[in-house]
Amino acid sequence: MTPKISLTGVGKTFPVRGGGEFTALSGIDLDVAEGEFLVVVGPSGCGKSTLLDLIGGLTRPTTGRIAIDGAEVTGPALDRAVVFQQYALFPWRTALRNVEFGLEAKGLRRRERAEIARDHLDLVGLSGFEDRYPHELSGGMKQRVAIARSLAYDPGVLLMDEPFAALDAQTRDSLQDELLGIWAKTGKTVVFITHGIDEAVYLGGRVAVLTSRPGRVKEVADIDLGSRDAREDVRSSPEFAAHRHRVWSLLKDEVQTAQRLTVPAPRKEAIHLG
Amino acid sequence: MASTVEAPALIEPEAPESPPRRAGRRAAGLAAVAFRRTIAVVAFLAVWELAPRAQLVDPIFLPPVSEVVPALWDLAKSGQLWSNTEASLVRALSGFGLSIVLAVPLGLLIGWYRPVAELLNPLLELFRNTAAIALLPVFILVLGIGETSKIAIVLYACTWPILLNTISAVRTVDATLVKSARSLGLPAVRIFQKVILPAAVPSIFTGIRLAGGISVLVMIVAEMVGAKEGLGFLIGSAQQNFAIKDMYAGILTISALGLAFNQVLVLLERRFTRWRTDPGR
Ligand SMILES: Nc1ncnc2c1ncn2[C@@H]1O[C@H](COP(=O)(O)OP(=O)(O)O)[C@@H](O)[C@H]1O
Ligand SMILES: [Mg+2]
Numbered sequence A: 001m002t003p004k005i006s007l008t009g010v011g012k013t014f015p016v017r018g019g020g021e022f023t024a025l026s027g028i029d030l031d032v033a034e035g036e037f038l039v040v041v042g043p044s045g046c047g048k049s050t051l052l053d054l055i056g057g058l059t060r061p062t063t064g065r066i067a068i069d070g071a072e073v074t075g076p077a078l079d080r081a082v083v084f085q086q087y088a089l090f091p092w093r094t095a096l097r098n099v100e101f102g103l104e105a106k107g108l109r110r111r112e113r114a115e116i117a118r119d120h121l122d123l124v125g126l127s128g129f130e131d132r133y134p135h136e137l138s139g140g141m142k143q144r145v146a147i148a149r150s151l152a153y154d155p156g157v158l159l160m161d162e163p164f165a166a167l168d169a170q171t172r173d174s175l176q177d178e179l180l181g182i183w184a185k186t187g188k189t190v191v192f193i194t195h196g197i198d199e200a201v202y203l204g205g206r207v208a209v210l211t212s213r214p215g216r217v218k219e220v221a222d223i224d225l226g227s228r229d230a231r232e233d234v235r236s237s238p239e240f241a242a243h244r245h246r247v248w249s250l251l252k253d254e255v256q257t258a259q260r261l262t263v264p265a266p267r268k269e270a271i272h273l274g
Numbered sequence B: 001m002a003s004t005v006e007a008p009a010l011i012e013p014e015a016p017e018s019p020p021r022r023a024g025r026r027a028a029g030l031a032a033v034a035f036r037r038t039i040a041v042v043a044f045l046a047v048w049e050l051a052p053r054a055q056l057v058d059p060i061f062l063p064p065v066s067e068v069v070p071a072l073w074d075l076a077k078s079g080q081l082w083s084n085t086e087a088s089l090v091r092a093l094s095g096f097g098l099s100i101v102l103a104v105p106l107g108l109l110i111g112w113y114r115p116v117a118e119l120l121n122p123l124l125e126l127f128r129n130t131a132a133i134a135l136l137p138v139f140i141l142v143l144g145i146g147e148t149s150k151i152a153i154v155l156y157a158c159t160w161p162i163l164l165n166t167i168s169a170v171r172t173v174d175a176t177l178v179k180s181a182r183s184l185g186l187p188a189v190r191i192f193q194k195v196i197l198p199a200a201v202p203s204i205f206t207g208i209r210l211a212g213g214i215s216v217l218v219m220i221v222a223e224m225v226g227a228k229e230g231l232g233f234l235i236g237s238a239q240q241n242f243a244i245k246d247m248y249a250g251i252l253t254i255s256a257l258g259l260a261f262n263q264v265l266v267l268l269e270r271r272f273t274r275w276r277t278d279p280g281r
Helices: A048-056 A095-106 A110-123 A139-152 A169-186 A197-203 A238-261 B023-053 B065-077 B080-112 B114-128 B132-143 B147-171 B175-182 B188-225 B231-240 B244-272
Strands: A005-015 A021-032 A037-041 A063-068 A080-083 A157-161 A189-194 A206-210 A217-222
Touching: A005 A048, A021 A048, A021 A063, A021 A217, A037 A048, A037 A197, A048 A080, A048 A157, A048 A189, A080 A139, A095 A110, A095 A139, A095 B188, A110 A139, A139 A169, A169 A197, A189 A197, A197 A238, A206 A238, A217 A238, B023 B065, B065 B080, B065 B244, B080 B114, B080 B147, B080 B188, B080 B231, B080 B244, B114 B147, B132 B147, B132 B188, B147 B188, B175 B188, B188 B231, B188 B244, B231 B244
Parallel strands: A037 A189, A037 A206, A080 A157, A157 A189
Antiparallel strands: A005 A021, A005 A063, A206 A217
16 A cells, blocks of 8 residues: 655755755655654754745755655645744634635635534634634644644644644643544544653654764664543553653664764753653 | 643533623723823923923924914814825825835735845845935936925835835745645645745735835825925925914824824734734733
């Protein structure tokens, strides 16, 4: 069976000011199966966002090939949706109209759009907030709207770039659970980027660990935590700790390399190894 | 901000806020606001009234406000005030309106094509920083002393704030918003229409509001330099004929006009940018 997303030998270099090139990604081989939840972790600056841009078709790879359902990606399209860390909601549109945005691109009629948008706001637990403008919503609600917007036009693939990184711990936990619920319900293929180990292990069916500069796939770890049961706290189970330790070990060297490569002050998005 | 607390999962987030309960307190609050907003103006008028009466300033050069108001009333009754105001309004609004029609599309175009913006920017800065009034003699020389040169100078002066604000509005649109629209595979024209344009509206309106103030200023100066009617002419000729009260009546009319014009523009701006976060509202 062809994988939903397939990357073969993907590399990306950026021209550097004053001449020369900077290799952000190199030799990425990665297959994502239909309906899979793949998490990509890596130290800050290793090329995670670049990887997502490539799959989204927002930039073209310098080498290699990216395919969705076997067809090469040549640009962005409605078969993929991107959720950004900064929400990227249109501040002049209400929550409902934001969710409708992708449906407009699809060319649906107004009535149909509103109906689908309402259903998706409901899916993310925001019915009753249709007429709120983004500035009237909390960070968590904004990200819920952004997720609803991405799901509304029914893409097969959901690409998420550190979507919960700007949220407080409690909100993040609840959104993680909601996302898993939505994923189970909709069967989307999800590529989820994070720099948090706990988040990676909790969400991922598989966790791909990237090396620091240039980003390569160091290893893909299978995570098996059984079914998520609300009654049990998965995060405190011994299996979770074991997986967590595994990913932590894979990342440790990379983070150290990355820190040696960066200018002294650790960035806010630096990885938490605590 | 009412939005910092996050609702826990599976629980309906807080309901929209309930309507205000104590109407009485609200009325009192409104009265306090009205007081705060008018007190400075009332104090100013009192000083204007009392200073000449107390001989702190020469009442010949600054007659008390109670003597200016009847002069204003007389001007209004004779129809002079209205005909001059009308002449001024036509000039200011034509120049201002034309500048919007011209500068907004031009600014959108220049802002959208980055290389054009970079190329033109130094020239635009030069024009903007050349006081329009300094060019008035040139306009009169080329276009004569009639309506054309007056409308043209207003148009010229109003163009810069609108043009420059529009260009920078287009260029400073949040890149993630554009990226987000691009990720849907929208063509450039659609992105412009659905993202760039609405995102630029507040900044464009700021430019328009600035231009509104400039239009009144430039119109007055142009009328003082050479005109047979208009509020600038009224003020200038009243001064030359030593009709000091009429002069102040003309000044009062202009400030009322400027105030009203600005208020209209502010209301329009609010109407079109209601989605903006602005704690001052
Ligand atoms: N458009 C670009 N031009 C030049 N360098 C870039 C560009 N985008 C990203 N980079 C560089 O590529 C590296 C990876 O960036 P990014 O993918 O954003 O990392 P991450 O998301 O993992 O933190 C960084 O060093 C960044 O400076
Ligand atoms: Mg990133």
